[in-house]
Amino acid sequence: MSGLPALAAAVTFRVPDPEGRLAGVRLRPEIPVSREDFQRDGDAGWALVIDRPPVNRMEYLLEFRYPDGRTQTGTDTGNPRLAAGAFGEKSVLEFPGYAPPDWLTAPAATGIVYDFERVLDYRLWAPSDAGDAEHLPLLVVHDGPEYDERANLIQYVAAGVARNRLPRMRVALLRPADRNRQYSASVRYADTLQHALDFLPSRPKIGMGTSLGALAMLHTHCRHPRLFDAMFLQSGSYFSPLLDAQERRFPYFWRIAEFVAGAEFTRPVPVALTCGAVEENLPNNRLITERLRARGYPAALHEVPDAHNYTAWRDAFDPHLTRLLQECAGEHSPLWPLRPPGARLPD
Numbered sequence: 001m002s003g004l005p006a007l008a009a010a011v012t013f014r015v016p017d018p019e020g021r022l023a024g025v026r027l028r029p030e031i032p033v034s035r036e037d038f039q040r041d042g043d044a045g046w047a048l049v050i051d052r053p054p055v056n057r058m059e060y061l062l063e064f065r066y067p068d069g070r071t072q073t074g075t076d077t078g079n080p081r082l083a084a085g086a087f088g089e090k091s092v093l094e095f096p097g098y099a100p101p102d103w104l105t106a107p108a109a110t111g112i113v114y115d116f117e118r119v120l121d122y123r124l125w126a127p128s129d130a131g132d133a134e135h136l137p138l139l140v141v142h143d144g145p146e147y148d149e150r151a152n153l154i155q156y157v158a159a160g161v162a163r164n165r166l167p168r169m170r171v172a173l174l175r176p177a178d179r180n181r182q183y184s185a186s187v188r189y190a191d192t193l194q195h196a197l198d199f200l201p202s203r204p205k206i207g208m209g210t211s212l213g214a215l216a217m218l219h220t221h222c223r224h225p226r227l228f229d230a231m232f233l234q235s236g237s238y239f240s241p242l243l244d245a246q247e248r249r250f251p252y253f254w255r256i257a258e259f260v261a262g263a264e265f266t267r268p269v270p271v272a273l274t275c276g277a278v279e280e281n282l283p284n285n286r287l288i289t290e291r292l293r294a295r296g297y298p299a300a301l302h303e304v305p306d307a308h309n310y311t312a313w314r315d316a317f318d319p320h321l322t323r324l325l326q327e328c329a330g331e332h333s334p335l336w337p338l339r340p341p342g343a344r345l346p347d
Helices: 144-151 153-162 187-197 212-223 253-262 282-294 310-315 317-329
Strands: 010-016 024-029 039-041 045-051 057-065 071-074 090-094 111-118 120-127 138-141 170-175 205-210 230-234 271-276 299-304
Touching: 010 057, 024 045, 120 144, 120 153, 120 187, 144 153, 144 170, 144 310, 153 170, 153 317, 187 212, 205 212, 205 317, 212 230, 212 253, 230 317, 271 282, 271 317, 282 299, 310 317
Parallel strands: 138 170, 138 205, 205 230, 230 271, 271 299
Antiparallel strands: 010 045, 024 057, 039 045, 057 071, 057 090, 111 120, 120 170
């Protein structure tokens, strides 16, 4: 059974094994830790003590080894806290001082959801009292359904609208057909996204994405600079041969690297970036932020005490996405209003 941190500087894990069925246990964390292999703890089972990593919460799995050579990886049955992710659930340790955002349980504005399969497959959320022809800002989100399911994105927006912390807006939750191919600096995909958003003429448009989805938003902005009026980019995969040699097996690595090396930033718009302080992506996020700022973009990178996961991205919405939306889509923003005459949502 895993224990929550017994001391501020240490974390103790325990796995009961009174019958001696296991040959070993290994911690499989998503971040580097001081040690990973459990030691036999008398007849009771296995134990591991590690230094507390520099994060507020940690996701992990356990690998169980058996005398016949078999291994099995799963969650920690002694720890009830779980977090959903792109590759399934993981166990979670939450360190003293961590608290989930208060908007998770706040009253939320009611909304209506529309599903579309026009050029791209997407789900559109709007406040329930929004008229079809009403001009509202539009948040365009790569991996949108996953952002909503695993990071409660619509609850965040709806709660912010209800509390008057966010402007009333629509949210387009984009569903990728082939994520790795589409989100890896694909010219065809960037052009398709630009064409798809012609059907949603509301302004301002704010592009949002994480990991490859963030990279794809930045690539689309470079190819179609007038499309987005601001961007919120989380843990972007801005690969380069020097900083990301570990990613070279990714089939579209060189396409991404060539884009990042030659990216032209020609229309400065506000950009808020977030990245976990222990992520492999942190150096390339720092570099892309410096390049954006050098080209006159009001870009800011916020390093958060977590890793590459949906809870980390969720916890960074407020204040960083909140501030971006207030500044770029609020009633006092210089971008408000920009609705073309006669603009309507798709029928």
